Amino acid sequence: MDVALAHVEAALQFDPSGLFSNGRYAICSPEKFNYYLVGEIIREEFPEWAEDVLPPKEDIPPFKNISLDGIPVTEDLGVTYRSFRECIVDLVRQLRVEVLREAEAKNTE
Numbered sequence: 001m002d003v004a005l006a007h008v009e010a011a012l013q014f015d016p017s018g019l020f021s022n023g024r025y026a027i028c029s030p031e032k033f034n035y036y037l038v039g040e041i042i043r044e045e046f047p048e049w050a051e052d053v054l055p056p057k058e059d060i061p062p063f064k065n066i067s068l069d070g071i072p073v074t075e076d077l078g079v080t081y082r083s084f085r086e087c088i089v090d091l092v093r094q095l096r097v098e099v100l101r102e103a104e105a106k107n108t109e
Contacts, residue, residue: 031084032067
């Protein structure tokens with residue numbers, strides 16, 4: 001889901017009566033997540049990189065699930081979310097590119 005799309009839809013469907021969530025939305029997936037799950041996704045999708053950037057599993061303390069109610073965004077505005085896994089994979093791909101760029105820049109100095 002694109003946050004910009006949610007803003008546009010909210011503007012287009014503005015309802016001064018306040019029927020749409022009183023005009024306030026938490027633009028977040030209703031899918032529960034925690035930081036341990038982030039590590040697991042990175043380990044599964046990028047095992048070679050995970051060894052260098054993540055602590056060993058046994059060193060990670062337990063985390064509580066984080067959950068926010070993003071359902072009004074889908075119901076009122078008609079937008080959908082990408083899966084948590086897809087977001088983490090996309091983020092890590094972008095971070096890896098940036099880390100490589102920074103390393104190359106340091107090597108050319």
